[in-house]
Amino acid sequence: MLPNSNLDIRYMDFNEQTDREEIYSKPVRAGKRTYFFDVKSTKGDDLYLTITESKKRFRDDGTFFYEKHKIFLYKEDFEKFAEGLNDSVNFIVSKNEGAEPISGNEVNTVESNQSASEWSNVDFEDLDGNS
Numbered sequence: 483m484l485p486n487s488n489l490d491i492r493y494m495d496f497n498e499q500t501d502r503e504e505i506y507s508k509p510v511r512a513g514k515r516t517y518f519f520d521v522k523s524t525k526g527d528d529l530y531l532t533i534t535e536s537k538k539r540f541r542d543d544g545t546f547f548y549e550k551h552k553i554f555l556y557k558e559d560f561e562k563f564a565e566g567l568n569d570s571v572n573f574i575v576s577k578n579e580g581a582e583p584i585s586g587n588e589v590n591t592v593e594s595n596q597s598a599s600e601w602s603n604v605d606f607e608d609l610d611g612n613s
Contacts, residue, residue: 515536517534533553534550
């Protein structure tokens with residue numbers, strides 16, 4: 483806590499946070515990318531989720547490396563994050579089906595029994611020229 487301040491600022495060394503013990507890990511291969519959903523524990527034994535996108539990239543000399551992007555998601559944000567993700571996925575699904583977008587209060591999880599053919603093939607490289 484800073485002297486004479488009501489601000490509670492917490493700093494955590496990035497390496498300390500990324501080296502926390504993994505409690506659960508779920509890799510998801512999706513085309514050229516792999517997503518890792520890793521459950522980890524803080525020093526206070528609170529669980530949090532890291533979502534990592536990993537993509538194989540090649541250097542000019544032909545060697546490769548993995549480009550990674552990571553999101554840290556804490557339990558107090560799970561509900562809002564899931565709601566935003568669900569809204570966005572349902573919006574895309576409804577647009578692809580020609581239906582009106584589903585409003586935030588009417589969102590239901592996309593049915594898990596949908597086949598892959600019902601989804602459009604979205605290439606994220608088309609969305610961002612830097613990928």
